[in-house]
Amino acid sequence: MKKLLAIGIFTLISVYGFSQTQKPDSLKDVIEKHEGKLNALDDRVLVNEADLSKLNKIKVSGYIQSQWESYGADLEKSNGYNNTFYIRRARIKFTYEALDGVKFVLQPDFSTGNISLKDAYAVVNIPKLKNWTLWAGQMNRPDYEVEYSSSQREVLERSRVIRTIYPGEREVGVKLEYAGTKIPLKFQLMAMNGNFTGAQAKDVDSQKDIMARLVYSVKLPGAGIGIDFGPNVYYGGNLSKNNKYFKNSDGTLDSLKSVWKYLNKNWVGGEIQIFADVLGGMAIKGEYITGINSSLSSVAATSTMAQMLASPSLYNNFSGYYIYFIKNIGPKNQFVAKYDYYDPNTKLSGDAAGNNIYYKTWTLAWQYYLNDFIRISLNYEMPKNEINASNPTDKKDNTLGVRIQAKF
Amino acid sequence: MLVLAVMASLTAYSQEKITVKGSDTMVILAQKWAELYMKTNPSASIQVTGGGSGIGITALINGTTDICNASRPMKQTEIEKLKARYNTLGVEIPCAKDGVTIFLNETNKVSELTLQQLSGIYTGKIRNWKEVGGNDAEIRLYGRENSSGTYTYFHDEVVKADYAANTQSLPGTAAVVNAVKKDVNGIGYGGAAYAVGVKNAKVKKDSNSTAYLPTKESIGKGAYPITRFLYMYLRNRPTGETKKYIDWILSAEGQMVVTEVGYFPVK
Numbered sequence: 001m002k003k004l005l006a007i008g009i010f011t012l013i014s015v016y017g018f019s020q021t022q023k024p025d026s027l028k029d030v031i032e033k034h035e036g037k038l039n040a041l042d043d044r045v046l047v048n049e050a051d052l053s054k055l056n057k058i059k060v061s062g063y064i065q066s067q068w069e070s071y072g073a074d075l076e077k078s079n080g081y082n083n084t085f086y087i088r089r090a091r092i093k094f095t096y097e098a099l100d101g102v103k104f105v106l107q108p109d110f111s112t113g114n115i116s117l118k119d120a121y122a123v124v125n126i127p128k129l130k131n132w133t134l135w136a137g138q139m140n141r142p143d144y145e146v147e148y149s150s151s152q153r154e155v156l157e158r159s160r161v162i163r164t165i166y167p168g169e170r171e172v173g174v175k176l177e178y179a180g181t182k183i184p185l186k187f188q189l190m191a192m193n194g195n196f197t198g199a200q201a202k203d204v205d206s207q208k209d210i211m212a213r214l215v216y217s218v219k220l221p222g223a224g225i226g227i228d229f230g231p232n233v234y235y236g237g238n239l240s241k242n243n244k245y246f247k248n249s250d251g252t253l254d255s256l257k258s259v260w261k262y263l264n265k266n267w268v269g270g271e272i273q274i275f276a277d278v279l280g281g282m283a284i285k286g287e288y289i290t291g292i293n294s295s296l297s298s299v300a301a302t303s304t305m306a307q308m309l310a311s312p313s314l315y316n317n318f319s320g321y322y323i324y325f326i327k328n329i330g331p332k333n334q335f336v337a338k339y340d341y342y343d344p345n346t347k348l349s350g351d352a353a354g355n356n357i358y359y360k361t362w363t364l365a366w367q368y369y370l371n372d373f374i375r376i377s378l379n380y381e382m383p384k385n386e387i388n389a390s391n392p393t394d395k396k397d398n399t400l401g402v403r404i405q406a407k408f
Numbered sequence: 409m410l411v412l413a414v415m416a417s418l419t420a421y422s423q424e425k426i427t428v429k430g431s432d433t434m435v436i437l438a439q440k441w442a443e444l445y446m447k448t449n450p451s452a453s454i455q456v457t458g459g460g461s462g463i464g465i466t467a468l469i470n471g472t473t474d475i476c477n478a479s480r481p482m483k484q485t486e487i488e489k490l491k492a493r494y495n496t497l498g499v500e501i502p503c504a505k506d507g508v509t510i511f512l513n514e515t516n517k518v519s520e521l522t523l524q525q526l527s528g529i530y531t532g533k534i535r536n537w538k539e540v541g542g543n544d545a546e547i548r549l550y551g552r553e554n555s556s557g558t559y560t561y562f563h564d565e566v567v568k569a570d571y572a573a574n575t576q577s578l579p580g581t582a583a584v585v586n587a588v589k590k591d592v593n594g595i596g597y598g599g600a601a602y603a604v605g606v607k608n609a610k611v612k613k614d615s616n617s618t619a620y621l622p623t624k625e626s627i628g629k630g631a632y633p634i635t636r637f638l639y640m641y642l643r644n645r646p647t648g649e650t651k652k653y654i655d656w657i658l659s660a661e662g663q664m665v666v667t668e669v670g671y672f673p674v675k
Contacts, residue, residue, distance in 0.1 A: 056554065100563075100570040152492040179484060219497060224645050226497040273491075277644050281495030328495055331471045331643075369493075372470040 062092035063151040067403035072396035087111045088403065089150055091118065101125030105139075116198055118170060135175040138196075141166050142175065142188035142213040143232060144271045144287055145322065154326050155363045156379045156401050159340040161289055161320025165234075165267070168198040173208070184217035186230075194236045194265070207262060209236025215271070224277030232269045234291070237262035238313070243297035245312035249347035253312060263313055267291020281328040290319040290346075316356065317346045334367040343386075350388050357386035377403040424649035425453040430464020430477035431557050432580045433599035434638050437504060437669045438477055441657055444665060452649055458580070461557025468641055469493060474650060476641040479506065479557035479599065480564075490643065499642040503657055505672040507622025508562055508634040510609035511550075511588045511596040518542040520610035520619040523566055523633055529595060530562075532572030537593065549575040550587045550596035561636055562597050601670030627672045638671065 065088040076082040093107040107119035121137030140147045145162045146169045157163070173192030180186065193202070194209030215230040240246070240263055244256045256263070269289035276282045297313040322340035329335060343358035361383040368376045379401040384394055428438050435458035442454035464476035469489045482490075482498060490498045510526065512518060518541055521529075528534035529547055538544045549572060552559040558581065563571065578584050581598030588594040589605045596606075600622045610619035613633045626632040646654050656662050663673040 148492070181484070221497075221500070224496065224499070226491075275491055275495050275497055277496045277499075280644060283491075283495035326495055331494075369471075372472070 057097045059095040059097075060092065061095075061408060063089065063405055063407040064091075065089045065150070065403055065405045067156070067401055069402075070400040072398045074396040075399070088156070093119070101133075131179055131181060133177045133179070135177065136173075138170050138172045139175065140169050141171050141192070142177075142190050142211055143269075144215075144273070144285070151405060151407050154324065154334065154336040154367060155338050155365050156377065156381070156403060159287075159320070159322035159338075159342070160359055160361060160383075161318075161322065161340065161342040162287075164320075164342065164344070165289065165293060165318075168196065170198065171196045171209075184219070186213075186215040186217075188213045195238065205237075205239035205262075207237050207239065209234065209265065211235075226275040227272065229272040230270070232271065232289075234265070234267050234269075236265040238265055238294045238296050239263075240296060240313050242301045242303065243299050243308045243311075243313060245297070245308050246294070246315055247312045248315050249292070249317040249345055251348060251352065253309070254315075263294035263296070263315060264292055265294050267293070267318075280330065281326075283326045284324065285326070286321060286323040288319075288321040290317075292317050293344075316344055318342070318344050319346050332369045334369075336363070336365040336367070338363040338365070349386070351390070353386065353388055354390050357388060357391055359386075360384045373407055375403075375405045375407070377401070377405065379403065424451075425455065426475065426650055426653060427473045428454060428456045428475045428477060428640075429459060429467045429473035431461045431479040431638070432458040432552075433461075433479040433506065433556075433558050433601075434458075434477040434504075436601060437638070437666060437671060440665050440669055441662060445653055445656055449652075452653065454653065460553065460555035461560070462555035465641065468498070468643060471643075474642065475654075478639045478641055479636065480561040481637075481639065482641060494643050496644055499645055501640040501642070501654060501658070502637040502674050503640050503654075504638040504663075504666040504674055505627055506636055506638050507600050507627045507632045507672070508558065508566075508597055508636060509600045509603050509622050510611060511585055511594075511598065511603060511606040512609050513588055513592045513594055514605070514607045515592050516542060516607060518609065519607070520612060522612050522614050522617075524614065526566050526611070527568055530567045530571055530575065531569045532574065543593075545593045548591050548594045550584045550591075550594055551575045551577055552581070552584065552598070553577045553579060558598055562634075565636075566597075566634060599671070603670075624667075624672055637674070 066085070067088050068083065068085050070083040071079060088111065090110040091107055092110070093105065096104045098104065101124065103123040105119050105121050105123070107117075109116050109118050117138065119137075119139055121135050121139045124134050126132040126134055143162065143166060145158050146166050171190070171192035171194070173190055175188060175190040178185070178187040190211045191208045192211070193204075194207075195204055211232070211234050213230065213232040215228050218227045220226070240256055240261055241259055244259050244261070246254055246256065246263060248254055267289055268291055269287060271287040273283065273285040293316050295314045295316070297308070297311055299308050299311050320340070320342035322338065325337045327335045340361050340363075341358065345353055345356040348356065361381060363379065363381045365377060365379040370376060381399045381401070383397055385391055387394065428442065435456065438456045442456050446452050446454060461478035461480055464473065464478055465482060465486050467473040468476035469486065482500070487497060490496060510521060516537070518537060521540060525534060525540050529540070530549060530551070534540060535547055536544060537547055551562075551571060554577070576587070578587060581602040584596035584598050585602050585604065585606055588596040608621055610621050611633050612619035618631070620626040620632045622632050627635050640654065640657070642650070658674070663675065666673050
C-alpha cells in the first residue's frame with residue numbers, strides 16, 4: 001500500500017514538474033499554427049468552390065401540368081367518356097453550359113404512357129460572329145407559337161393550324177440564329193428532315209426542308225408599347241415513292257409524270273405581337289399562314305393503276321391564323337380571349353370540301369398565379385366547324401379544362 | 409388605447425411599402441436614397457435588399473419586388489420572361505453612372521492597363537504581373553459571383569470569354585476591395601463607390617489610347633472605357649408612391665446622393 005502511494009505521489013510530482021517545464025507557445029507560433037490551418041481550409045474551400053462551380057453549370061427546370069377536362073357530346077361519343085383527369089405534360093429540362101457560349105439541352109417528357117424525348121440539342125456561339133449561334137439536334141421549329149413554351153402559354157393548347165402543319169412542334173436538324181443586341185432583330189434559318197412527328201430517327205427522303213423566320217422589334221418606351229413583327233417561310237417537300245398521281249386542291253387529278261418526285265410543301269406567314277402597359281400589361285398576338293401542304297398516297301408499290309388513281313396523293317391549299325387578346329389584372333390574374341381559324345383546303349367549300357372543313361375556334365381562359373411556382377388555368381374552347389353534307393351540324397365538341405401547373 | 413390602436417393601424421394602412429431588390433453595387437446608393445426619402449416622407453416605407461442584379465431581375469419577374477436595381481441592362485431572355493408573364497417590356501430607368509473600377513494593391517507598380525490586357529488577365533492568358541509592367545509575381549484574381557450584374561457586365565464588355573478558373577468569387581464589391589487591399593498581387597473590379605484603401609488602375613481602350621481613371625469628368629464625357637449606367641427596372645410604368653420616389657431619385661436632390669455615395673449623376 002505504501003509502495004502504491006509512493007508511486008502515485010511520484011507520478012503526480014513528475015506530471016506537475018513536466019507541465020511546469022513546458023514553455024507556452026509564443027503568440028507568433030500560435031498565429032502561424034492557425035494561419036496554416038486557415039490556409040489549409042482556404043485550399044479546401046477553393047477545391048469545393050471549383051466543384052460547386054461545375055454544378056452551377058447544370059440547370060434543372062421543369063413543369064407538371066395536371067388537368068381535368070370535360071367534353072361535349074360528340075367528343076364523348078368518340079372518346080367513350082365525357083370527362084377525365086390526366087397529366088398533360090411532365091417535363092424536366094437539363095441545361096449544361098459547358099463553356100461560355102456552349103450549351104447542351106435535354107428535355108424528356110414523362111406524361112403517362114408517353115415517355116418521349118422533346119429536346120436534345122447543342123447550341124454554340126459562332127466564334128467571331130457576335131450574336132450568331134448554331135443549334136444542332138432535335139428542337140422547336142422556328143415559329144412564334146411553337147417556340148412559346150407550353151408552361152407560359154395562356155391557353156391550354158396551340159392553334160389548330162400550328163398543330164396541323166407543325167405536328168409535335170419539334171424537328172431534327174440544324175439552325176442558325178442571329179439575336180441582335182444593338183439591332184433589335186432576330187433571324188432564324190433551319191434545315192431539317194421534315195415530316196418529323198417524334199418517332200422516326202432518320203429522314204424518309206433526301207431533300208431537306210428549310211424554314212426561315214425574321215422578327216423585328218420596335219419599342220416605344222414613353223408609351224409603354226413594344227411591337228415584334230416579321231415574316232416566316234417554309235420550303236419543303238414530300239417524296240412520292242409509289243404513286244405518281246395526286247389530286248389538286250380543287251379536286252382535279254394530276255400526275256408527277258413518274259414516281260420518286262417531290263410534292264411541294266411550301267407556305268409563308270407573318271406574325272405580330274403587341275405589348276402595351278395599359279393599367280397593367282396587355283398583349284395582342286397574331287399570326288397568319290397560307291400556302292400549300294401535301295400528303296402522300298398510302299398505296300403500296302405493288303398497287304395497280306386503278307388503285308393508284310383511286311387513292312392519289314393530295315395537294316391542299318390551306319390558310320390559318322390565330323389572334324390572342326391577353327389582359328393582366330393585377331399581379332396574379334390574367335384574362336385571355338383567343339380566336340383561331342384553319343381551313344385545310346381553301347379551294348373547296350361546302351359539300352365539295354367533304355371532311356376538309358374549316359374550323360373557327362373561340363377560347364376563353366383565366367389564369368391565376370398562386371405564387372412563383374403554381375398556376376391555375378380555367379379554359380373553355382368552342383370550335384365551330386363548316387357545315388356541309390358530310391358535316392351537317394356544328395359538332396358538339398366544346399371542351400372545358402382546368403389545369404394546375406407546377407413549375408420549378 | 410383603442411383610438412391609438414385604430415390610429416396606428418390606419419397609419420400602417422396608409423403606408424405604401426416599396427420593395428427594392430438587386431444589385432450589390434447599388435445597395436449603398438439605394439439604402440441612402442431610401443433613408444433620405446423616408447426622412448422627408450414619413451408615410452413611405454422602402455425596404456432595400458441586395459443579392460445581385462440577377463437575383464433582383466428574377467424577383468421582378470416572379471413578382472416579389474417592386475423595383476429591381478441592376479448594374480447591367482436586362483438581357484433579351486429576361487425581357488422575354490417579363491413579356492410572357494406580365495405582357496409588358498418592363499420599364500428601364502437609368503438612375504446613375506458608374507465606372508467599373510480596376511482595383512490594385514497600393515504597392516502594385518502597375519498603374520494602367522488596356523482592355524485587352526484586362527481580358528488577358530481575367531481569362532488567365534496573362535498570369536504574371538511582369539507581363540504588364542509589374543513585378544515578377546503571379547497575379548491573383550478576385551471577382552464577383554455570377555448573379556452579380558458587375559460580373560456579367562465585366563464579362564460581356566471586357567473579358568469576352570470564360571473567366572479563369574482560379575478567379576476567386578466574392579460576395580460583394582466590398583469583399584473584392586478588402587481582398588485586394590490585403591493581397592499585394594491581387595486585382596479586382598467593381599463599382600467606383602467602393603474603392604477605398606486600394607489603388608485604382610487607369611484604363612485605356614488600347615495601347616495607343618489615353619488611359620483614364622474613373623472620375624466625374626472622364627465618365628461624364630464617356631472617355632473612361634468601362635463606363636456604364638446603373639438601372640432601376642419595374643414591371644409597369646410607375647404610379648403612386650413608387651412614381652414619387654423615382655421622380656425624387658432623378659431630381660437634383662436624388663442625384664446629389666449619387667455623387668455623395670461615390671457614383672456619378674445620370675444627367
